[in-house]
Every structure is written in C-alpha cells, then in structure tokens.
Amino acid sequence: MSGSTDRAERFTDGAILWPLLALAGPLVGIQLLQVAYNFTDTFWVGQLGADAVSALSFSWPLVLLVISVGGGITNAGTILVSQNTGAGDDEQVTHIAGQTLAFVSLLAVGLSILGVALVPQLLALVGTTPGTDIHHLAVTYTRIVFLGLPFTFGFFIFQSLLRGWGDVTTPLYLVTGSVFLNIVLDPFFLLGFDGNPLFGWLGLDSLQAWLFTVTGFTGFGVEGAAVATVISRGVAAAVGLWLLFSGRTGLHLTVADLRLRLETVRKLLRLGVPASIDQSTQAVSVTVMTALAAFAGANAVAAYGIGNRFTTLVWLPTVAMGMAVETMVGQNLGDARRDRARRTVYVAIALCATIFLGISVATVWFAQPIVNLFVTGQEADAVVRYGVDYLRIIAPTWAVMAAFHIMNGAFYGAGSTRLSMVLGVVTLWGMRAAIAIGLVAILGFGATGVWYGIALSNVIAAIAGGVCFIRGRWSENVLENDHARLADAD
Numbered sequence: 001m002s003g004s005t006d007r008a009e010r011f012t013d014g015a016i017l018w019p020l021l022a023l024a025g026p027l028v029g030i031q032l033l034q035v036a037y038n039f040t041d042t043f044w045v046g047q048l049g050a051d052a053v054s055a056l057s058f059s060w061p062l063v064l065l066v067i068s069v070g071g072g073i074t075n076a077g078t079i080l081v082s083q084n085t086g087a088g089d090d091e092q093v094t095h096i097a098g099q100t101l102a103f104v105s106l107l108a109v110g111l112s113i114l115g116v117a118l119v120p121q122l123l124a125l126v127g128t129t130p131g132t133d134i135h136h137l138a139v140t141y142t143r144i145v146f147l148g149l150p151f152t153f154g155f156f157i158f159q160s161l162l163r164g165w166g167d168v169t170t171p172l173y174l175v176t177g178s179v180f181l182n183i184v185l186d187p188f189f190l191l192g193f194d195g196n197p198l199f200g201w202l203g204l205d206s207l208q209a210w211l212f213t214v215t216g217f218t219g220f221g222v223e224g225a226a227v228a229t230v231i232s233r234g235v236a237a238a239v240g241l242w243l244l245f246s247g248r249t250g251l252h253l254t255v256a257d258l259r260l261r262l263e264t265v266r267k268l269l270r271l272g273v274p275a276s277i278d279q280s281t282q283a284v285s286v287t288v289m290t291a292l293a294a295f296a297g298a299n300a301v302a303a304y305g306i307g308n309r310f311t312t313l314v315w316l317p318t319v320a321m322g323m324a325v326e327t328m329v330g331q332n333l334g335d336a337r338r339d340r341a342r343r344t345v346y347v348a349i350a351l352c353a354t355i356f357l358g359i360s361v362a363t364v365w366f367a368q369p370i371v372n373l374f375v376t377g378q379e380a381d382a383v384v385r386y387g388v389d390y391l392r393i394i395a396p397t398w399a400v401m402a403a404f405h406i407m408n409g410a411f412y413g414a415g416s417t418r419l420s421m422v423l424g425v426v427t428l429w430g431m432r433a434a435i436a437i438g439l440v441a442i443l444g445f446g447a448t449g450v451w452y453g454i455a456l457s458n459v460i461a462a463i464a465g466g467v468c469f470i471r472g473r474w475s476e477n478v479l480e481n482d483h484a485r486l487a488d489a490d
Helices: 002-011 017-046 049-084 090-126 135-145 151-164 169-191 196-200 205-215 222-246 260-295 298-334 338-365 367-372 382-412 417-442 448-472 478-489
Strands: none
Touching: 002 017, 002 205, 002 298, 002 417, 017 151, 017 169, 017 222, 017 298, 017 338, 049 135, 049 151, 049 260, 049 298, 049 367, 049 382, 049 417, 090 135, 090 222, 090 260, 135 151, 135 222, 151 169, 151 222, 151 298, 169 196, 169 222, 196 205, 222 417, 260 298, 260 448, 260 478, 298 338, 298 367, 298 382, 298 448, 338 367, 367 382, 382 417, 382 448, 417 448
C-alpha cells in the first residue's frame, strides 16, 4: 500500500467530524500564531513613533497583494497534492510538490526584483508623499521584505504542500518556531540596547547599559522589523526544505522533481491564477471599503478598522475549517468518493453555522463592551457608536458567511478555482463595493451604508455559493478532467 493511500485513508474512510477537527485544530493554531506575529511587529514598531507605524500601514497593502499572487499558485499545489494523495499516486504527489516549489520560487525571485525596483512608485500610488520621512521608511521596509520574498514564499509553500498531504501538525511546529524567533529578534533589531523597554521590564537595565557601552548598537529602526521577518521566515523555509528533501514528513522530493515541465506549470497556472485574483480582490475590497468609510470621517474609518480586526479574530476557526474542508474534499474526490466529499461539506457547515449563530448573538448583545476594548481617549464615544452599529449590522450574517467559506473551501479542494474567483469577485467583493457605493455616495447613508453593503454582500454570496454547490458541477475534479483531456487527445 502506498504512503499516499495510508495517509488518505484517515480522511477518506470512517467518521468525518473527527478528521475534520484534527485538520482544523492545528490550522487554528497557525492562524493565531500569525496574529501574534502581526501584533508583535506592530507593538515594537509602535515604540519608534507614529511615522514608523504609518510606514508599515502603507507597506502592508503591497506586501499582501504580492503574497496573494504567490498564495494562489501555491494553493494550486495544495489542490493537486490533496487529490493525488487521495488517488494513492505517490509519484505524482512528489512531482506536483517539486513543480510547485520550483515554479513558485522562481515567481518569488521575479516578484522580488520587480518589487524592489518599483517600490517608491507603488507606495506613492498607495498614498505616501515622496520626500517625507514616512515615504522613506516605507520604501526601506518594503524593499527588505521584497528581498526576502523567496524565503517568505518558501515558508508558505511548505505549509501548503503538507496541508494537501494531510499533515498540519508539522507546519504548526515550524510556524511556532518562526513566530517565537521573530518575537525574540524584534525588540533587539528595532531598538538595540538603547532605550529598549524590554530590559526594563525584565529588571536588566544594568545589562542593557553594559551592552550599549560594548556595542553602541541602537537598533535598525523600522528596517529591523523587516530583517527580523526575513530571518525568521528564512530559517523556517530552510528547515521546511530539509524536511521535504529528507523524506521525514512522508513527502520525499528529489532534484529531478524540480525540473519544470510545461504541462504541470500550465496546470498550476490554470488553477492558481484564478485563486490569485480571488485573494488579491479581497485586499482591494478592504481598501475600497476604507475609502467609502472615510466619507463619514476619521471616526468611521477607525470603527471599520476595529470591526475588521475583531471579525478577523472571530473568523479564525472558519478560515481553518475552510482549509480543512479543502484538504478532505480534494482527497475524497481524488479517491472518487464524491458523496463523502459532499457530506464533509454538510458536516462542516452544520458545525460552523451552529457555532456562529451563538457567536453572532453574543456579539450583538455585547457589541458596546467589545468595541470599548479597542478604543479609549478623545472622540472614543463617536468611534464606539460607529463600531457598535458595524457589529450589530454585520454579525447576524456570520452564520451564512461561514457556510459560504466552507463551500468555497470545497470548490478549492475540487479545483474549481474559477468558480471561486467569480463568486468572490462578482457576488462578494464586487456586490459589496457596488451596494456600499450606492448607499453612501448616492443615498447618503454614511458609514451605515458601508456596514449594510458588507452585510448584504455576505448574504448574496452565500445564496450564490449555495446554488453552485447544489448544482454539483464543482465536484468534477481536476484528475477526472485531466483524464478526459487525455482521452480526447487519443
């Protein structure tokens, strides 16, 4: 029996709920660790002042956009690995894994070179003013992050390939180590040994004074955050590559697997480009919603940011469950178990929708105390009013949105990334922007129009996703399509 068959039997036979939870649990952990990483970076950069924080705020949209491009292609590798794992085809699993690693790494190098060259112009488009301190800091930070893209992409490739294979525990360990390393490096790389509050908290002021006398090191400033990120992800990527090529994870790559084949690259692009567009559109949508909220003033923008951050935290289990569904659906379709793939989606929807019904009720009931946790000081009352409206309008749609995300995970697992792209671009993000623009710019609803635009687009997306899911064409998986094309060619 092949290693892929052994691995797949965990998810293609027996009960559905426990394998789903076994996949989703570590994935929630990974998502929480990413939140911890972002929080740590923001906290330590905040010690440098408002300009440094603003520089990161301008940089992140560009970084997220580039990562979305690579993430879509990497997700294509996840889909193909999961389906071939379900089919028990070890040779094809390692081939796809090697092709994904090689192609996305080349893509990372190309994006890195292009990004480093165009960063000043791109940041100016985002909103920085050339010649200002914020622009200079943002350019320096973003260039370092772009230089480290091959490491960042390598880090994500490892996670995605192992997830398709059905191993989410090993990536959890690796992410834990990477985040811990970043947390350790951040305060020293940013602030050095001069005025670093970490030493004061630990009662080690005398040690800091001695280290500063010996080294004179005052830190790298904002650049230090980027360097710490590149190093921590670079170490994780190196360990991940070693695990893949040593065979210690079950996947055992060789140098021959890295020699690109045009047909496989085309397959990765056919699946990955729609996924990249889908993920990139999400980042653009946030920018559009922020701009529309700005019509109502800075307090509305602040409330939108608070609502978004809280929703992101609450949403972590659904993101993880969607990824778990993607893996299980892919492996079951690869093993020609369409009925089990469909039942996996039903189980996940029932679980997540039930949980989010409770979370929605609690959020609506405790909306004001929740928003109060995120804001204090002058004009806090106005921000809280906007934030409470945000939560009370949008939270009731979370259960149907959870169902949409689960169905979308199934579409991804089946390789129906074009369907996911259309649903995301048109019914979710496109309708969201259109409804919000109509309510804000034409009918004068103000910030409430943005909130209703988000809520209504959630419902519309869930209905459209449900129709596509019930029709069932999404389950015509990639392997079957490939076999059909080969038959036609013969």
